[in-house]
Amino acid sequence: MTKLFEAPLYPYKRxxxxxxxxxxxxxxxxxxxxxxGLAMAIDLARQDxxxxxxxxxxxxxxxxxxxxxSKRSLEILDRYGCGDEMVNKGVLWNxxxxxxxxxxxxxxxxLPEDGHKRPAFIxxxxxxxxxxxxxxIRALQAxxxxxxxxxxxxxxxxxxxxxxxxxxxxxxxxxxxxEADWLIACDGAGSPARRMLGLDFVGRVFEDNFxxxxxxxxxxxxxxxxxxxxxxxxxxxxxxxxxxxxxxxRIDLQLGWDIDKEEEKKPENVIPRLKQMLxxxxxxxxxxxxxxxxxxxxxxxxxxxxxLFAGDSAHQVSPFGAxxxxxxxxxxxxxxxxxxxxxxxxxxxxxxxxxxxxxxxAADENILQSSRSTDFITPKSEMSRIFRDAVxxxxxxxxxxxxxxxxxxxxxxxxxxxxxxxxxxxxxLPRRTRPGSSxxxxxxxGDWFLDNLTGDFIxxxxxxxxxxxxxxxxVALKGISLxxxxxxxxxxDRYLGDNSQAVYLIRPDQHIAARWTGFDWNAVEAxxxxxxxRKENGQ
Amino acid sequence: MSSAMSKASIKASLTTPDDFxxxxxxxxxxxxxxxxDAFNARLxxxxxxxxxxxxxxxxxxxxxxxxxxxxI
Numbered sequence: 294m295t296k297l298f299e300a301p302l303y304p305y306k307r308x309x310x311x312x313x314x315x316x317x318x319x320x321x322x323x324x325x326x327x328x329x330g331l332a333m334a335i336d337l338a339r340q341d342x343x344x345x346x347x348x349x350x351x352x353x354x355x356x357x358x359x360x361x362x363s364k365r366s367l368e369i370l371d372r373y374g375c376g377d378e379m380v381n382k383g384v385l386w387n388x389x390x391x392x393x394x395x396x397x398x399x400x401x402x403x404l405p406e407d408g409h410k411r412p413a414f415i416x417x418x419x420x421x422x423x424x425x426x427x428x429x430i431r432a433l434q435a436x437x438x439x440x441x442x443x444x445x446x447x448x449x450x451x452x453x454x455x456x457x458x459x460x461x462x463x464x465x466x467x468x469x470x471x472e473a474d475w476l477i478a479c480d481g482a483g484s485p486a487r488r489m490l491g492l493d494f495v496g497r498v499f500e501d502n503f504x505x506x507x508x509x510x511x512x513x514x515x516x517x518x519x520x521x522x523x524x525x526x527x528x529x530x531x532x533x534x535x536x537x538x539x540x541x542x543r544i545d546l547q548l549g550w551d552i553d554k555e556e557e558k559k560p561e562n563v564i565p566r567l568k569q570m571l572x573x574x575x576x577x578x579x580x581x582x583x584x585x586x587x588x589x590x591x592x593x594x595x596x597x598x599x600x601l602f603a604g605d606s607a608h609q610v611s612p613f614g615a616x617x618x619x620x621x622x623x624x625x626x627x628x629x630x631x632x633x634x635x636x637x638x639x640x641x642x643x644x645x646x647x648x649x650x651x652x653x654x655a656a657d658e659n660i661l662q663s664s665r666s667t668d669f670i671t672p673k674s675e676m677s678r679i680f681r682d683a684v685x686x687x688x689x690x691x692x693x694x695x696x697x698x699x700x701x702x703x704x705x706x707x708x709x710x711x712x713x714x715x716x717x718x719x720x721x722l723p724r725r726t727r728p729g730s731s732x733x734x735x736x737x738x739g740d741w742f743l744d745n746l747t748g749d750f751i752x753x754x755x756x757x758x759x760x761x762x763x764x765x766x767x768v769a770l771k772g773i774s775l776x777x778x779x780x781x782x783x784x785x786d787r788y789l790g791d792n793s794q795a796v797y798l799i800r801p802d803q804h805i806a807a808r809w810t811g812f813d814w815n816a817v818e819a820x821x822x823x824x825x826x827r828k829e830n831g832q
Numbered sequence: 833m834s835s836a837m838s839k840a841s842i843k844a845s846l847t848t849p850d851d852f853x854x855x856x857x858x859x860x861x862x863x864x865x866x867x868x869d870a871f872n873a874r875l876x877x878x879x880x881x882x883x884x885x886x887x888x889x890x891x892x893x894x895x896x897x898x899x900x901x902x903x904i
Contacts, residue, residue: 396843443878461885523847665850665853665854668857669853675865675868676857676860676863676868677857677860680853680856680857687895690846690898691842692842692843693842693843693844693846695844696844696846696849697846697850697852697853698851699850699853702850738896784900
């Protein structure tokens with residue numbers, strides 16, 4: 294049987310652009326058809342922005358790779374129209390167990406909060422995610438949306454001009470030049486685009502190797518996340534076991550720095566290690582093995598004129614906490630609406646600087662969290678190891694030590710605390726929905742609140758009547774008015790607190806821009822100008 | 833090890849545990865083992881003085897002694 298990642302999904306096909314007499318200019322070109330590049334294309338195509346995705350390959354990625362998709366990612370993918378596919382296929386998990394040496398020190402349950410459409414996390418192989426995104430693009434194409442994926446198109450050179458970039462692209466039929474008004478590099482941690490433009494990528498290298506194995510178990514195993522510190526089968530190192538769909542289990546084994554990678558990858562070395570871990574009686578097949586090392590770093594700036602970086606090309610983190618692909622989706626969620634407004638001349642070019650600043654802020658948070666997890670999992674000094682072991686030791690009997698155990702702090706949506714786009718914040722409203730935060734979901738009338746935020750600017754009136762549609766100097770603002778009886782307990786708790794009325798201004802990426810305890814049209818207009826970058830902060 | 837099972841768990845009180853842990857490790861940055869040991873001794877004495885109450889201190893001394901698993 295042909296495996297999913299062996300079948301060409303977007304094989305090379307000659308484009309008329311290759312036969313044009315002079316280079317064709319495109320409004321937006323995306324480099325990279327990984328999850329982030331594909332999501333970027335969907336975001337723009339939904340807004341009728343013509344977009345071309347280039348990839349040197351024509352298939353989904355090999356091996357499971359990114360496997361934990363966060364609630365926020367699912368909410369973004371819901372907006373893009375493929376959240377259901379992800380959740381229907383994905384594995385739901387809540388229970389985690391932590392082992393130290395040969396004993397279980399404790400067990401936790403994520404116990405997700407009620408009243409959200411999406412769970413805290415699902416596990417799903419990256420190749421399924423990519424498949425659903427490609428299928429979504431095909432569906433958008435069928436509806437006449439201006440999006441195409443060009444497989445077998447390798448970007449060989451970039452020539453950055455003042456107001457466009459010329460791309461030299463190699464194909465099996467020779468090379469051609471394509472011009473892009475805007476170029477978005479989603480070409481991964483090793484980003485050739487970044488290298489071609491001679492841009493920095495500095496940060497901290499963690500000197501460690503991890504073996505990842507996808508294993509198909511022949512027997513049942515609980516749907517739980519198991520994390521071992523210093524287990525007998527991997528002395529002085531760590532190990533992780535996590536379930537994926539199709540009976541596939543993901544196993545991560547820390548190997549240390551001084552190893553022979555080729556030797557360690559051989560099945561005759563991997564299988565005995567896994568047998569020690571799973572027990573001799575457990576039958577399994579080895580599907581995929583890889584060894585990785587990682588760094589925690591980011592570009593100093595995600596925007597360089599008309600070239601924008603998103604996903605791993607802009608920032609890289611250790612895998613602990615699932616902050617890689619999950620932060621990449623938040624990048625494109627942030628960038629899509631801003632680029633559309635700038636392309637349409639409805640917002641100044643400087644609005645795109647806030648893509649850079651908001652997402653750099655998010656990357657710093659992700660790097661801090663994942664660096665701390667890595668320091669805990671792989672202590673780099675004797676004293677650090679002594680404290681780590683003391684925490685684990687105490688955690689078995691003392692609740693106080695458990696919050697200190699750090700086997701990865703799972704990705705949560707970033708709050709753009711200091712964004713210049715944030716407007717008014719009236720006192721006394723709940724902290725979780727403050728300006729800069731992503732809107733919390735809640736049930737409304739047999740439906741979900743976030744399903745109503747599909748990419749417009751939203752003015753939400755809670756027990757206050759707001760206009761249904763307003764034109765804000767060329768930008769539509771859609772109103773949602775909920776009467777007191779229509780406000781669910783969860784919505785009240787998350788958006789009103791002790792107040793009876795409120796008005797929220799929400800951006801197309803579902804982040805809160807401003808909020809008030811009363812309705813004042815002038816204040817809404819001022820906040821709208823601010824969040825469109827048409828007004829300086831504080832004016 | 834088994835005697836600790838019956839004891840009441842010491843409840844969590846740090847509001848930002850990861851921040852504390854990062855500060856603790858940062859304080860040891862650049863120290864050799866002997867310097868780190870001396871640092872820890874000073875820190876324990878300062879914390880003991882901060883706690884003050886003798887009954888609490890006795891309870892903490894017991895908890896620290898009981899938890900050792902013998903595998904380290």
